[in-house]
Amino acid sequence: MTEKELEAALSAFPRRQLCGFATPVQRLYRLEEEQKTGPVFIKRDDLNGVGPGGNKVRPLEYLLGEALDRGCDVVIASGQENSNLCSIAASACCRLGVSCILVHNNPKPEHLAGNMLLNHLSGVEEHYIGSIPEQERDRYVEELADRLRREGRKPYVVENGATSVHGAIGYFHLPLELVREKTEVPIRDLFVPGGNGGLAAGVVFGTALLGGPFHVHVITVENTKKTLEAILDKLFQGLKEYTGLVPDVPVDSVMTIHEAYRGEGWGIPTKESEEMIRRLAQREGIFLERIYTAKTAWGMCDLLSRGLARREGACLVHSGGFASLFYQYT
Ligand SMILES: Cc1ncc(COP(=O)(O)O)c(C=O)c1O
CATH class of the missing domain: 3.40.50.1100 (Rossmann fold)
Structure with missing residues (x-):
């Protein structure tokens, strides 16, 4: 074509x-x-x-497009504390004026290095849920999304590190x-x-x-x-x-x-x-x-x-x- x-x-x-x-x-x-x-x-x-900058900006243009067209008002992204996806998602949400929650399967860090510092400066909500396997983190994200729905919010979950x-x-x-x-x-x-x-x-x-x-x-x-x-x-x-x-x-x-x-x-x-x-x-x-x-x-x-x-x-x-x-x- x-x-x-x-x-x-x-x-x-x-x-x-x-x-x-x-x-x-x-x-x-x-x-x-x-x-x-x-x-x-x-x-x-x-x-x-x-x-x-970098990977996931291009996918997020479409994922967040979908989220906003569906009327979602909060985006949940998850990953390790230094996940590139999480920081890009946080910045993208700031740019588009939509709330963002990050879920990290790590203990709360004492020192903010790399992406963690950017996430903090972006002012997004962050949940540090301890060193647990990815599957448990996914379950936490599902429960969080359910809770937000019950509170009347419309969450959009970025799944599988935005690889979809x-x-x-x-x-x-x-x-x-x-x-x-x-x-x-x-x-x-x-x-x-x-x-x-x-x-x-x-x-x-x-x-x-x-x-x-x-x-x-x-x-x-x-x-x-x-x-x-x-x-x-x-x-x-x-x-x-x-x-x-x-x-x-x-x-x-x-x-x-x-x-x-x-x-x-x-x-x-x-x-x-x-x-x-x-x-x-x-x-x-x-x-x-x-x-x-x-x-x-x-x-x-x-x-x-x-x-x-x-x-x-x-x-x-x-x-x-x-x-x-x-x-x-x-
Ligand atoms: C900087 C960077 N480059 C490349 C990749 C690989 O992308 P993919 O997981 O879509 O293969 C990632 C994944 O997170 C990344 O953070």
């Missing part, structure tokens, strides 16, 4: 714009020089205009912006992190809808390749059903999942990902964080140097997480 057709299809879904511009694309000259490659770019999705079919369509805009980008050479390979899979599903499906202008390398940072594949398949199926859109090319033909950069799993840095944080800070003045973006950047550099990605027109998608950096090093 054409860009215009995709834009028209997206306009059918409720949305509240939080960003309002195409996120910048910059060239990484010093990294290119070091890697001895052609032009390498970075899509600064971390600079997307609300709170600390309804949220993932927000990421269709990323390939749409990139096909319109005027770069010295065309962008051909995208490198994105794969956590819960919402970001990757949206970017891959959107790319396939546009006929496959890019190949998307998904660097899994959390699950095995097999598990992430299954998660993505489910999201792709859901996206087809929810949007009624069928990609021009098969989703599998525009995507490769790479497991080699995950190390021992979510939140456990590797020697190379640690080095990557310093490399990008010292060569390009750009900060990555430990869990998602450092492993993705390392994946891109390694695939480029091993000739497993095209040496011209690579583009790293910077999915943010800046504030969490200050927590990750305390």
Whole structure:
């Protein structure tokens, strides 16, 4: 489908714009020089205009659009104390003038580091419910939502860290912006992190809808390749059903999942990902964080140097997480 057709299809879904511009694309000259490659770019999705910026702003445009269209007056988001989603949700709610409650499965912190400080400054209501498993946190959220309903409020619960079919369509805009980008050479390979899979599903499906202008390398940072594949398949199926859109090319033909950069799993840095944080800070003045973006950047550099990605027109998608950096090093 054409860009215009995709834009028209997206306009059918409720949305509240939080960003309002195409996120910048910059060239990484010093990294290119070091890697001895052609032009390498970075899509600064971390600079997307609300709170600390980054991943979940695009999904929240659609999730909060849905919430407000349904007349909801309070949004509940949950996660660990340093969750990027929670901070972005808090800032987005502030921007849209809707109440927000954050639920963290941690004890109340003595020192406010990283995202916790931003949440505090945003003035949203925060519930620290102790170190309990995620399932118990979800039960707490359900009970909280029920209590609010009984009090006459209309809560909207952001589920599964904002990874859902309804949220993932927000990421269709990323390939749409990139096909319109005027770069010295065309962008051909995208490198994105794969956590819960919402970001990757949206970017891959959107790319396939546009006929496959890019190949998307998904660097899994959390699950095995097999598990992430299954998660993505489910999201792709859901996206087809929810949007009624069928990609021009098969989703599998525009995507490769790479497991080699995950190390021992979510939140456990590797020697190379640690080095990557310093490399990008010292060569390009750009900060990555430990869990998602450092492993993705390392994946891109390694695939480029091993000739497993095209040496011209690579583009790293910077999915943010800046504030969490200050927590990750305390
Ligand atoms: C900064 C950052 N990048 C990437 C991701 C991965 O996104 P997803 O869970 O949609 O795969 C997350 C998830 O929270 C994140 O916080």
